[in-house]
Amino acid sequence: MRWTLKPKPDTEKLKQLQEALQVDGIVATLLLQRGIETYEAAKTFFRPSLKDLHNPFLMKDMDKAVNRIEQALTNNENILVYGDYDVDGTSSVALMSSYLKTKTNQVATYIPDRYDEGYGVSFKGIDFAHDNEFSLIIALDCGVKAIDKVAYAKEKGIDFIICDHHRPGDELPNAIAVLDPKRDDCEYPYKELCGCGVGFKLIQALASKEGKSAEGLTEYLDLVATAIGADIVPITGENRTLAYYGLQVINENPRPGIQAIIDQVKKEELTITDVVFIVAPRINAAGRMQHGDYAVALLTETNFNQAKQYAEEIEAFNTDRREADQQITEEALQQIKAHNEEERFTTVVYHKEWHKGVIGIVASRLTETYYRPTLVFTKSGDKLAASARSVSGFDVYNALEACSAHIEQFGGHKYAAGLTLKEENYEAFKQAFEDEVSKTIDKTLLVPEIKVDMQISLPQVNDKLWRIIRQFAPFGPSNMTPIFMSENLKDTGYGKCVGEEDKHLRITVTQTGQEKLVGIGFGLGDKYDLITNKKRFKAVYSIDENHWQGHVSLQLKLRDIK
The missing domain is CATH 2.40.50.460 (OB fold (Dihydrolipoamide Acetyltransferase, E2P))
Known part of the structure; x- marks a missing residue:
């Protein structure tokens, strides 16, 4: 290490903060390292308040989103709440659909199939909406790059509202509203919300039109805290406030689905780390091993006995996920040793039978073992699909970009990405990736910090x-x-x-x-x-x-x- x-x-800042707060040098140093330099900032940090949440209408397009949803409610339109199969996506869908169901019965949910449709908004999902006479889709935790899909929906007379937190491309989809604090033209003060956090800002805006404050929406914060933990977003600013109150809900009065998970593990008081390692993997297991719909059903169920049944099914998926993950990790480690690849700068492994739903977890496990940029491939249809993971300080997305001649498509960010390529390009890609990383990585990054x-x-x-x-x-x-x-x-x-x-x-x-x-x-x-x-x-x-x-x-x- x-x-x-x-x-x-x-020294001067340290002295001023010590005097202002009447604390010792250790506490003042820890606060300054976290960007907290004044009495007011410290007060907000130690005493988070829902009153400190930003006005949701500061987010670009929020007024358009609220007006379109109010119109849909007035006209009794069918609304489809669409989100990804991961924790942030399924939590977002549970949040938005359960809130809208307090206003109308014309709400349904849609989670794409990980294997059949893949990540994000799909043409199949839009066809489903059209076949079932939905005139409005609210997409959460995805959609900011779905330009062709949103255009296709428009041709079919379906409007889109997008709540996303991923970085947009040069062009935005032609939706009624694109809520994304990472838009260049969005002046929303806090940029690090997760997808469920953006969804919460939308229900906060809708509630405010009825004269209700954020304090009246605490029952949804167990979902927001779960998504914040699982999506590994910064626990600063609004995220910290939402996670703080969300944890209170989880520990004092969680929704039946989350209570059913907690009952299985018999844990007293959950921290955000417990949420990440206990609650999140179980919600995720549904989309990995079966279908994300199971997770939404669990998180929206109001009857505890029914929620308990869903939690038992999901626990079985999680056990399967764990077994698959252990077995594949073992096989991958054997593969690395058999090919004498312990001394490389990268780990790239492939087996056509490996379960696509767990290759991301396996990539993380292999990174823990060898501490270097890692790719785990499996067969997906007529192509190979991979999950990539990186080490702290190295941008794996840039490395993949440099190897794009061998890749069909890829996406992601600095530390985690996904890609597909043709099987005949695998060996050439593997060598190109090794060459690129060995050329560009600072060798000190290969030792954990x-x-x-x-x-x-x-x-x-x-x-x-x-x-x-x-x-x-x-x-x-x-x-x-x-x-x-x-x-x-x-x-x-x-x-x-x-x-x-x-x-x-x-x-x-x-x-x-x-x-x-x-x-x-x-x-x-x-x-x-x-x-x-x-x-x-x-x-x-x-x-x-x-x-x-x-x-x-x-x-x-x-x-x-x-």
Whole structure:
């Protein structure tokens, strides 16, 4: 691991913030690193309020979207709510359809089939809308590049409202409204909403026309928080406020579908990390293994017993997904070893039988193992399809662009992408991708990095600091759990390897000899020799709480030891 210590903040700013908030240097430093420089900004950060949400009508085309939906409601038109098969898409569809169903019965939902239709708006979906006399489609988490599809719908007399958060192309679809904060001509103050977040802004705008505020829409925020976590958007600004209140709903009064998932895992209080690793994979499993419709049915169901049944079906899909993912990862690792490809700059593997719904997860697993740009291919119809994943700091989208002579089509962003190519081009592409990455990647990026917020001494780790750090949650991109470094540590003699195959490390650590803190390092069992015989070492860690037999104590969650 590479340890990168974040630069120290400006001394004058640090002093001013400490005085304004009456906090110590550690807390003030952590706030400044997160762009919080004033008393007002800190107040908003520590006390998020739904009153601080921006006026939805600041978003370009919002007035047009609201007018068209009001017209559809007045005229009793059939409205089709359309969204992708991933968590953000299915949550968005559940949010919009359940809100509109409080106004009209003329609402249906549509999730494209991952294998038959692929990502985004499809001609098949528009034909479905036409055959069933829908005159308005509201597309969520997709559509900003669907220029030909929206034009096709217009020919059939169907209007489109698009709620998206992906970067638009040079041209926008000819829709009634294109709600996307990433539009160049959109002056909406917060640019990082997920698709479900844009959908929430639309229902906030609709509700405001009836004199209702955002506080009256909290029942939808469990969906928004789930999408924010799953889509890995920054937990800053509005996203942080929406996630904060959404987590409250998840923990206090979630919709039946989310409650049914929580009941299965028997977890007490969920954090955003739990949402990412417990709730989101189950919702995702429906679209990966069967169909995204199952996820929408689960998230919109109002009867708990029925929701429980849906959750059981989805749990079975998730078990299948897990088994497929483990098996394919194992086969891929064997393939890499068999071809002596451990020393390359890239991982590119292919098997025609691999399940298309899990190749993205497998690509992430392989990136964890070899830490380099990774592509996992499978057969899809008469072509090969792949999921790409990258390492921190390297733009895999640009690398694919450089190899586009061998590719049929590709899309995505810096760290994750998808592509298709002809089978006969596979070997040439594999070599071109290796050549491009080896030529352009900064070799230090091939070693995983831990970004360390600051160096502190062990006696500074106390209950007061922990209480304040807890208030930094919910954590996520641009507001990650604070990571500290301490030097000149030693184990008091109780250090040992624990867990299956001694995989983990448990130590009781001290720095001055006065304080003692338990540290647990998951996956750090191989570092045991560094701490034996009271050898001095340094560690990076986050602060955590250990609950054991009714006792609660602070502990260090070790990330690495040197």
